[in-house]
Amino acid sequence: MTTQLSSVSEVLPPPTERYTILGWLxxxxxxxxxxxxxxxxxxxxxxxxxxxxIKWVFVSAQWAVVNDNIALYMKGQYPGAQDWRLxxxxxxxxxLVGLMWSSYFHRVDVIAWVLVSIFLVLAIWxxxxxxxxxxxxxxxxxxxxxxxxxGQRFPNVSKRLTILxxxxxMPLVLLIIRGFGTDGxxxxxxxxxxxxxxxxxxxxxIGIVFSFPIGVLLALGRQSQMPAxxxxxxxxxxxxxGVPLITLLFMGQLMLPFFLPAGISIDRVIRAVVAIxxxxxxxxxxxxxxxxxxxxxxQYEAADAIGLSGYRKMLNIILPQxxxxxxxxxxxxxxxxFKDTSxxxxxxxxxxxxxARGILANPSYIGRQLEVFVFIALIYWIFxxxxxxxxxxxxxxxxxxxx
Amino acid sequence: MSEPxxxxxxxxxxxxxxxxxxxxxxxxxxGEVIVIFGPSGSGKSTFIRTINRLEEHQKxxxxxxxxxxxxxxxxxxxxxxxxxxxxxxxxxxxxxTVMQNVTLGPIQVxxxxxxxxxxxxxxxxxxxxxxxxxxKYPGQLSGGQQQRVAIARALAMQPKIMLxxxxxxxxxxxxxxxxxxVMTELAQSGITMLVVTHEMGFARAVADRMVxxxxxxxxxxxxxxxxxxxxxxxxxxxxxxxxxxx
Numbered sequence: 042m043t044t045q046l047s048s049v050s051e052v053l054p055p056p057t058e059r060y061t062i063l064g065w066l067x068x069x070x071x072x073x074x075x076x077x078x079x080x081x082x083x084x085x086x087x088x089x090x091x092x093x094x095i096k097w098v099f100v101s102a103q104w105a106v107v108n109d110n111i112a113l114y115m116k117g118q119y120p121g122a123q124d125w126r127l128x129x130x131x132x133x134x135x136x137l138v139g140l141m142w143s144s145y146f147h148r149v150d151v152i153a154w155v156l157v158s159i160f161l162v163l164a165i166w167x168x169x170x171x172x173x174x175x176x177x178x179x180x181x182x183x184x185x186x187x188x189x190x191x192g193q194r195f196p197n198v199s200k201r202l203t204i205l206x207x208x209x210x211m212p213l214v215l216l217i218i219r220g221f222g223t224d225g226x227x228x229x230x231x232x233x234x235x236x237x238x239x240x241x242x243x244x245x246x247i248g249i250v251f252s253f254p255i256g257v258l259l260a261l262g263r264q265s266q267m268p269a270x271x272x273x274x275x276x277x278x279x280x281x282x283g284v285p286l287i288t289l290l291f292m293g294q295l296m297l298p299f300f301l302p303a304g305i306s307i308d309r310v311i312r313a314v315v316a317i318x319x320x321x322x323x324x325x326x327x328x329x330x331x332x333x334x335x336x337x338x339x340q341y342e343a344a345d346a347i348g349l350s351g352y353r354k355m356l357n358i359i360l361p362q363x364x365x366x367x368x369x370x371x372x373x374x375x376x377x378x379f380k381d382t383s384x385x386x387x388x389x390x391x392x393x394x395x396x397a398r399g400i401l402a403n404p405s406y407i408g409r410q411l412e413v414f415v416f417i418a419l420i421y422w423i424f425x426x427x428x429x430x431x432x433x434x435x436x437x438x439x440x441x442x443x444x
Numbered sequence: 445m446s447e448p449x450x451x452x453x454x455x456x457x458x459x460x461x462x463x464x465x466x467x468x469x470x471x472x473x474x475g476e477v478i479v480i481f482g483p484s485g486s487g488k489s490t491f492i493r494t495i496n497r498l499e500e501h502q503k504x505x506x507x508x509x510x511x512x513x514x515x516x517x518x519x520x521x522x523x524x525x526x527x528x529x530x531x532x533x534x535x536x537x538x539x540x541t542v543m544q545n546v547t548l549g550p551i552q553v554x555x556x557x558x559x560x561x562x563x564x565x566x567x568x569x570x571x572x573x574x575x576x577x578x579x580k581y582p583g584q585l586s587g588g589q590q591q592r593v594a595i596a597r598a599l600a601m602q603p604k605i606m607l608x609x610x611x612x613x614x615x616x617x618x619x620x621x622x623x624x625x626v627m628t629e630l631a632q633s634g635i636t637m638l639v640v641t642h643e644m645g646f647a648r649a650v651a652d653r654m655v656x657x658x659x660x661x662x663x664x665x666x667x668x669x670x671x672x673x674x675x676x677x678x679x680x681x682x683x684x685x686x687x688x689x690x
Contacts, residue, residue, distance in 0.1 A: 337535075339531060339533050343536070346528070346529035347524070348525045348553040349548075349553060353552050362538070
């Protein structure tokens with residue numbers, strides 16, 4: 042009897058489901074007559090749309106408007122002779138990404154392969170088109186791989202080094218893109234020549250990097266016990282949130298010069314960046330406040346009882362938990378901010394959208410709107426999706442949702 | 445066991461219109477173990493939370509280890525260094541490992557070296573019986589284990605006084621004992637303890653004095669012997685009969 046029982050209580054493997062294509066179709070698409078009709082109707086709709094898209098992309102669309110101006114889309118009127126500065130920055134970025142990959146993820150996974158093959162495919166494509174830049178793209182992969190193997194070779198130093206280099210990278214980017222002096226190794230290039238994707242990315246990254254800490258400070262200010270600080274934070278947040286971004290941009294571009302004393306002028310790009318930062322910080326503050334409010338009182342009390350001072354309590358206990366819970370919202374906001382930078386086109390800056398409008402104003406490209414807008418939409422999508430994907434990975438690695 | 449380490453004189457506390465503490469006076473001697481009990485809403489938790497300023501008292505004097513509790517943040521900080529607290533809901537920091545929970549105070553407040561703090565913390569985790577859980581997160585532990593970590597976390601600051609606010613009320617019955625065992629061992633080590641609890645077995649075994657709270661007042665206090673077998677007040681008798689009957 043006992044032997045029988047013990048043999049029964051052995052853990053049985055779960056029943057295996059066998060997947061066949063027909064079985065899958067039956068289960069998911071044709072399980073009842075109603076579902077079958079729905080599947081057929083939806084399927085034919087998708088087929089019609091897909092055929093239309095493919096026809097348009099490969100037959101009727103005239104991609105010359107994109108192909109001939111690719112440099113403009115990427116960097117605006119940044120002088121071609123100085124392109125090497127941008128390439129150097131891209132290679133440094135690739136090196137950093139490789140280094141980061143080896144020190145934080147430790148292994149080459151699917152995403153790494155996807156990244157590598159994107160550049161590989163682009164390089165091959167350019168080679169087939171007979172363009173000279175193909176080896177420059179291939180070098181991106183090269184630097185990425187070098188970074189990765191460096192990280193593998195020196196695992197002890199790489200983690201800290203990566204963070205240090207990341208912090209140094211941002212100012213370095215601005216320094217190299219701008220340059221200094223009139224002649225010399227890297228002559229200064231005015232912001233009026235910065236454009237295209239380069240400008241869009243710069244606006245977005247600087248916007249995110251600065252608005253995030255300001256937003257956190259504003260959120261803490263709004264929660265603070267000090268009445269003056271609290272009131273100021275609330276006024277700032279509510280005023281900015283009550284105004285559309287485009288208004289702030291217009292105010293920065295058109296009204297600010299009237300208030301400044303004669304002879305003083307602030308760079309147009311800087312004015313746009315400041316407007317974006319101010320705007321994003323207010324929204325950031327409200328999102329972070331949501332995170333702060335989700336922290337139970339007991340956490341504050343436990344930190345107090347240990348004797349942590351106010352800012353140590355915030356830094357060690359409250360903010361790490363609060364920010365972790367709002368990562369999805371914050372990333373949503375970062376993505377929104379990136380797309381919102383396209384509004385600067387309306388105040389005359391030549392970001393990706395501005396350049397696109399400029400190109401379309403050329404009489405030889407009349408009627409090519411669809412090609413141009415599909416192309417820049419694709420670029421916006423690639424970056425937005427990459428951000429959203431990175432955020433999901435971050436969430437998983439930080440264990441959001443499991444306390 | 446001579447001079448008082450905590451002196452409370454005529455302590456009052458209001459929540460809006462509600463008069464939560466209506467003049468509490470209590471002296472606690474060094475090394476004394478005091479069990480505070482009473483019906484819910486009687487102000488016993490509020491009272492021990494005023495001792496480390498988690499609640500502010502609005503009238504009266506509280507002196508802890510020679511320092512008076514005032515609005516001066518330096519006084520509050522100095523007192524919190526010497527007073528450890530264990531909560532009903534554990535309140536461990538979920539984003540830190542057990543070890544990080546315990547070493548946080550020593551490193552950040554006492555400014556001890558990380559190695560020294562970890563060594564002391566490991567000894568404490570051994571003392572509460574869970575050294576093998578040191579590198580797990582609180583969410584991976586049972587309630588009883590979490591509460592023992594919370595005790596280790598409070599002890600890591602090497603406080604002179606420990607406050608326990610209903611430490612076993614949120615625990616499943618089979619885990620209460622493991623926490624009470626740790627507390628009993630602690631009580632015998634000579635540290636000053638104020639414990640809000642309804643664990644009368646624990647009180648009888650280790651309390652030097654028992655204090656009965658009702659409606660924001662101390663109704664009666666005395667040795668466990670006196671309070672259990674010769675209570676003077678009717679309210680004490682009634683309450684004891686209610687909690688001891690089942």
